[in-house]
């Protein structure tokens with residue numbers, strides 16, 4: 001993929017009008033259906049409102065209604081730019097950086113983040129073939145692996161198909177009874193699952209999976225193609241992104257945050273600029 005640069009962004013979206021036009025064309029790709037006229041009619045942009053008006057009857061249509069942009073005082077171009085920034089680097093940016101870039105308050109930047117992340121949620125798509133599963137702890141000063149210091153943090157279960165997608169899910173705990181239903185939702189049976197020696201993963205075979213593990217406690221990381229390096233790679237992205245940014249947070253909010261990383265990971269090889277993929281979810 002050609003990289004979609006800041007210059008590309010600025011020439012495609014020079015102002016609010018261009019953003020609104022894009023949004024309108026995306027939402028009404030077959031033309032705007034006018035309710036009073038009861039058919040698709042030509043519409044014209046109103047100069048003083050973020051709206052279009054039916055050329056026949058004058059009825060107004062607001063493309064931002066029903067999207068995350070509805071009722072926001074932040075300009076549409078700022079919203080678009082925030083999405084562009086969130087997708088421009090592998091680790092994303094912080095609310096602090098967004099605040100600086102846009103000249104908005106921290107509160108506004110933070111709220112924009114939260115809204116944009118809702119567009120980046122994962123929809124489960126069954127994985128198959130070779131799949132790695134591992135867990136990670138977030139919240140607190142040091143995110144990281146299980147073990148000492150993990151108390152009070154929120155566990156995240158990571159599932160990745162090699163050369164494919166990742167799903168990362170914040171959970172209440174890592175008991176098998178919690179983990180297995182999540183695995184079943186994301187991984188087709190008969191798949192080959194690789195994990196480490198953690199007892200939670202005992203019994204995956206009984207769930208209908210092929211299962212091989214490496215013994216991390218013995219410092220064994222790779223045996224042939226048995227390893228969890230792919231999911232470890234995802235954890236390191238996550239860890240780098242949250243360093244210095246994060247404090248203890250609720251499971252729900254944490255999920256919102258993890259979704260952003262999973263989204264970037266899952267769309268890293270797309271033909272279409274990631275930023276436009278986010279936009280398509282509005």
Ligand SMILES: [Zn+2]
Pocket residue numbers: 034035036037041054055056057058059
């Ligand atoms: Zn009309």
